[in-house]
Amino acid sequence: MVERNNVVVSGAPGGQPMLFAHGYGCDQNMWRLVAPTFEDEFKVVLFDHVGAGHSDATAYDPARYSSLAAYADDVLDICRELDLRDVVFVGHSVSAMIGVLAAVEEPDRFAKLVLVGPSPRYIDDGTYQGGFAEADIDELLVSLESNYLGWSSAMAPVIMGNADRPELGEELTASFCRADPDIARRFAEVTFRSDNRADLARVTAPTLVLQCTDDAIAPISVGEYVRDAIPDADMVLLEATGHCPNLSAPEQTADAIAAFVRG
Amino acid sequence: MGDGLPVDLASDEAKQAFYDALLDDDPSALYERAPCGYLSTLPDGTISKANQTFLALTGYGRDELVGRRSFAQLLTAGGRIYHETHYAPMLQMQGTVREIALDIVRADGTRLPVLVNSVLERDENGTPLVVRTAVFDATHRREYERELLRAKERAEVLEARATMLARTLQQTLIPPTPPEVPGLDVGAAYRPAGNGEEVGGDFYDVFQIADGDWAVAIGDVCGKGVGAAVVTAQARHTIRAGAVLRPQPCAILDTLNEVLLHHAADRFCTVALLRLRLVGGSWRATVCCAGHPPPLLVRPGEEPVAFGGFGSLLGVLRVVNLEDAEVVLQSGDSLVLYTDGVTEARDGPDFFGDERLSAAVARLRCPANDVATGLLDEVMAFQRGDPSDDIAIVAICVP
Numbered sequence: 106m107v108e109r110n111n112v113v114v115s116g117a118p119g120g121q122p123m124l125f126a127h128g129y130g131c132d133q134n135m136w137r138l139v140a141p142t143f144e145d146e147f148k149v150v151l152f153d154h155v156g157a158g159h160s161d162a163t164a165y166d167p168a169r170y171s172s173l174a175a176y177a178d179d180v181l182d183i184c185r186e187l188d189l190r191d192v193v194f195v196g197h198s199v200s201a202m203i204g205v206l207a208a209v210e211e212p213d214r215f216a217k218l219v220l221v222g223p224s225p226r227y228i229d230d231g232t233y234q235g236g237f238a239e240a241d242i243d244e245l246l247v248s249l250e251s252n253y254l255g256w257s258s259a260m261a262p263v264i265m266g267n268a269d270r271p272e273l274g275e276e277l278t279a280s281f282c283r284a285d286p287d288i289a290r291r292f293a294e295v296t297f298r299s300d301n302r303a304d305l306a307r308v309t310a311p312t313l314v315l316q317c318t319d320d321a322i323a324p325i326s327v328g329e330y331v332r333d334a335i336p337d338a339d340m341v342l343l344e345a346t347g348h349c350p351n352l353s354a355p356e357q358t359a360d361a362i363a364a365f366v367r368g
Numbered sequence: 369m370g371d372g373l374p375v376d377l378a379s380d381e382a383k384q385a386f387y388d389a390l391l392d393d394d395p396s397a398l399y400e401r402a403p404c405g406y407l408s409t410l411p412d413g414t415i416s417k418a419n420q421t422f423l424a425l426t427g428y429g430r431d432e433l434v435g436r437r438s439f440a441q442l443l444t445a446g447g448r449i450y451h452e453t454h455y456a457p458m459l460q461m462q463g464t465v466r467e468i469a470l471d472i473v474r475a476d477g478t479r480l481p482v483l484v485n486s487v488l489e490r491d492e493n494g495t496p497l498v499v500r501t502a503v504f505d506a507t508h509r510r511e512y513e514r515e516l517l518r519a520k521e522r523a524e525v526l527e528a529r530a531t532m533l534a535r536t537l538q539q540t541l542i543p544p545t546p547p548e549v550p551g552l553d554v555g556a557a558y559r560p561a562g563n564g565e566e567v568g569g570d571f572y573d574v575f576q577i578a579d580g581d582w583a584v585a586i587g588d589v590c591g592k593g594v595g596a597a598v599v600t601a602q603a604r605h606t607i608r609a610g611a612v613l614r615p616q617p618c619a620i621l622d623t624l625n626e627v628l629l630h631h632a633a634d635r636f637c638t639v640a641l642l643r644l645r646l647v648g649g650s651w652r653a654t655v656c657c658a659g660h661p662p663p664l665l666v667r668p669g670e671e672p673v674a675f676g677g678f679g680s681l682l683g684v685l686r687v688v689n690l691e692d693a694e695v696v697l698q699s700g701d702s703l704v705l706y707t708d709g710v711t712e713a714r715d716g717p718d719f720f721g722d723e724r725l726s727a728a729v730a731r732l733r734c735p736a737n738d739v740a741t742g743l744l745d746e747v748m749a750f751q752r753g754d755p756s757d758d759i760a761i762v763a764i765c766v767p
Contacts, residue, residue: 130453134461198453237445244446244471251469251513252450282454297449319412321440321448346412346438348452352460353411 106186110152110179111159114187116144121216122189123147123366126180128198128222128349129296131282132158135197138355139362146367147193152183154200156288165288173199173299177206184214193366195219197351198322199296201331202304209307218312219362222348223331224323225301233302236324242297249290305334312338313365315358319346339365405482405503411496413438425482425505427475439501444471444479455486459499463488469506469513481510534567541567541600546574546762549582551646553765555736557744561592561709561758568758569596569637570707573604577611580646583620586705586762587639587660599635599683602627607641617641617656618690621682625658628683636683640676640705644697644764651697651766656690658682661711664704664729665695672726675703702765704729704739709759713751720750734765 106112113133116123123143125136133151140149153160154176169175180203184192192215196204201223208215227235228242284292312335316328325342332340341361345354399406405422409415415433423430426442433442440451447470458465464487472480486501538560546554560568569589576582585607589599606627610620621641628637638660645652655663659681662674675695680688697703706725713720724746732742740763747759 128453131457135457237449241445241449244444245449246446248444248446248450248470250517251510252454282458320452322452347440347456349457349460352457 106179106182109155109161109164110183111161112150112152112183112187114148114150115141116147116149118148120146120148121191121193122150122184122187123193123195124150124152124180124184124189126152126194126196126200126203127154127157128196128200129292130198134158135349135351136195139351139359142359142363143366148189150183150187150189154292155179156292157284162285162288165285167291170291171295173203173206173295173301176200176203177210180204180207181211181214184211190214191216193217193219195221195362196223197221198223198348199299202299202301205301205304205308205335208310209304212309215310217366218308218310219315219365220312220331221315221351221358222317222320222323222328223314224327225305225331225334226299227297227322228300230300233330234324234326236322236327237297242294245293245297246290249286249293302330302334305331306336308335308338310337313362314338314340315343315350315361316340317343317345317347317350317354320348322348341365405505407439407501407503409439409499409501411499413440415439416498422503425474425480425503426472429475432475439499442472444473447471459486459488460496463490469510472503481506483509537567537594537597541571541597541604542760546572547576549574549576549644551580551767552582552644552651553734553736553767554584555738555740555763555765557737557740557759557761559709559744559748559755559759561755566592567594567597567600568592569600570709570758570760571600571604572705572760572762573607574762575608575611577615577643581615582644583607583611583615583617584642584644584705584762584764585639586707586760587637588707588709588758588760589637590635592758596635599628599631599637602631603637603639603682607639611643615643616692617643617654618679618692621656621658621679621690622688625680625682625685625688629686631683636681638681638708642703642705642764652694653697653703654692654694656692658688658690661706661708662693664706664726666702666704666729667698668700672704672729697766699766702729702734702736702739702763704743705762705764706743707758707760709755709757710743710747710761712757713747713759714756715750715752720747724750734763734767736763736765739763739765 125140127133127135132153143149156162156165194204194215201220204218208218227237229235314328314332316325328340332338343350343354343357347353350358400420402421405425406419407415408417415437418433440448443451455465455468466485468484470482470484472482474480483504483506486499488499489497491497542558546556554574569592572586574584587603589596606624607620610623621639640657640660640663643654655676657676658679662676664672665675666672676693677691679690711720711725728743728746732739740761743761
C-alpha cells in the first residue's frame with residue numbers, strides 16, 4: 106500500500122493523523138504549501154492516487170478503477186496499513202468525494218472531513234446545476250488527448266533560481282501533473298461522470314467545505330449543495346479564484362482548515 | 369550575420385546604423401502587432417492587457433476583455449477543466465508552462481485551436497504579480513495532429529487484426545494438443561518467438577497413417593510471417609498426403625523436397641519425420657531427418673542418444689541425401705523431437721546447447737506432456753523468458 110500509493114508520513118508521530126488527498130490532474134505536491142503547517146501537532150500523511158505522481162502505475166487496473174469506490178478503498182487501505190484512527194481527511198476536488206465514500210464505508214475511522222472545492226456531480230441534471238454538459242466532458246477528453254501528443258518528448262523542466270520561491274525542483278517538475286495518458290483519460294471519465302449526491306447525507310463526521318469565490322470547476326452553488334446535504338457541515342468561502350486554493354491561497358486555506366481541526 | 373547584409377551595409381558604420389534602426393522599431397508596434405497573441409493576466413486570472421494580434425485572432429474588442437474576463441473564461445468548458453486541473457497548478461508550481469494545446473472560443477462562437485506558453489512573474493517576496501501568456505494560432509497543426517491520431521488509431525486496429533490473423537493461422541499449423549495415440553503417450557509444447565504477434569516458422573503434426581501406424585513430424589521453415597506460414601501449411605499437407613502413398617519417412621520427405629522446389633517461394637525447411645508402427649506388440653520407430661536435429665532416444669538408466677542421421681535441407685537441392693533409421697522401442701523408452709529454438713536459446717554469449725538438453729531430457733519424467741512442457745520451461749528460464757526463435761517440442765513415451 107505504502108509503495109503503491111507513494112505514501113509519505115511526516116509531522117508529530119503520536120499526533121492525530123491528517124490525511125491529505127490530491128485531486129484530479131496532479132499529485133500530493135498540491136499540498137506542499139499547506140500540509141507542512143500542520144506538522145507541529147498532527148501526523149501528516151500524503152499519498153498519490155494510483156496512476157498519479159510517483160504511485161505504482163503497474164497497480165492501475167482499468168476495471169478496478171472504473172469507479173471512485175476503488176479510490177476510496179485505497180484510502181481505507183492506507184488507513185488500515187498505517188493503523189490511522191480518528192483521522193482528519195482533507196480532500197481536494199475529486200478526492201473530496203473519495204473521502205465522502207471512505208467515511209460512509211468506515212464512519213468510525215474518520216473524526217473530521219475537510220472538502221476543498223467539492224462537487225458531487227459535475228454534469229447538470231434537471232434543476233441541479235453541476236456546471237457542465239456531457240459534451241463539455243467529451244471536450245476535456247479531446248483536450249487531454251491533444252496535450253499528451255506534445256508531451257511524449259516531455260517539456261523541459263525550467264528551474265527557478267530562488268530557493269524561497271514555492272516552485273518545484275527539477276525532479277518533481279518532470280512528473281508533476283503528468284501521468285500515463287490512458288490512465289489520465291480514464292480517471293477524467295470516472296471523476297467527471299460520477300454522481301455522489303446520494304452519498305452526502307450518509308456522512309456522519311463533522312465536515313468543513315472550503316469554497317473559492319470564483320471556481321470554474323465547482324461553483325459556489327455546488328459548494329452550498331454539499332454543505333446542505335451533509336448533516337453536520339459548515340462552509341467557509343475563500344477569497345480565492347480558481348479551483349486550487351491550496352496553491353493560489355495557501356495561507357487562507359491552511360488558516361481555515363486550522364480553525365476547524367485545531368482544538 | 370555580415371554575409372546576410374546588403375552590400376552597401378558592409379562597413380562598420382553602416383552596420384551600426386542598421387542595428388540602431390532595428391532597435392528603434394516602435395515598441396508598441398512590436399507588442400501590438402507581434403506574430404503571436406499576447407495576454408497579461410492578474411494573479412486572479414483577470415486579463416489586464418491584450419495585444420492587437422490576440423484581438424484579431426479572437427474577434428474580441430479590447431473593452432470586452434481587459435478587466436472583464438479571465439483567460440480561462442475564453443476557453444471551451446473542457447479546456448477550462450484542463451486549465452484548472454493542470455495548467456494553473458503547473459504554472460503555480462513551476463512558474464512556467466509551455467506548449468499547452470487549448471481551444472479559445474472566439475467572439476463569434478467559433479473555436480480557435482491554440483498553443484499557449486505562460487510565465488508567472490513574482491515580486492521579490494514570491495507573491496505572484498502577473499502571468500504573461502503567448503498564444504499561437506495552431507489551426508493547421510491541430511488538423512495535422514488529428515490526422516496523426518486517426519492514423520494511430522487505424523494502425524492500432526490493423527495491428528490487432530494482424531495479431532488475431534497470426535494467432536488463428538498459428539492455431540491451424542500447430543494443434544493445441546496432439547491426438548490420442550492408442551498405446552502411446554504423446555505430448556507437445558510450443559512457444560513462438562517474441563510476443564507471438566507473428567506466425568512462427570516452427571510446426572509439428574501427429575497423425576494416423578493406418579491402424580497401429582502413426583506419423584509424428586516436427587519442422588522449421590526458414591523465416592516467419594505469412595510467407596513462412598504458406599510453406600509451413602504446404603509442408604504439413606504434403607507430409608500428410610505423401611504418407612498415404614509412400615509411408616516410409618525418407619520417401620515422404622523426398623516428395624516434400626520436390627514440392628518445395630516447384631514452389632515459387634525461395635524458402636527451405638528442415639524436418640524430422642517419425643513413423644511409429646505397432647509390430648508384434650512393440651512400437652517400431654523409423655526416423656528420417658532432413659537438415660533437422662535428430663530426435664533424442666531416452667532409455668532408463670542410459671544417457672540420451674541422438675537417433676537418426678542429419679540429412680539434407682529440403683527445398684534447396686534437386687537430389688537430397690536422406691536415410692531412414694530404425695529402432696524398436698521398449699517399455700519405459702521415450703523420444704524427444706525438438707527444433708533449434710531449444711539448443712540455440714541464448715543467455716548472453718551462452719547457448720542452451722546439446723549438453724543442457726541431454727541433461728534435461730534425462731532428468732524429466734513421463735508423462736510426455738510433462739517432458740515437453742518441462743523442457744520448454746527450462747529453455748524459457750535459460751533465456752529469461754524472451755525467446756528470439758520459435759520453440760517446438762514433441763515428446764513420446766512408451767508406457
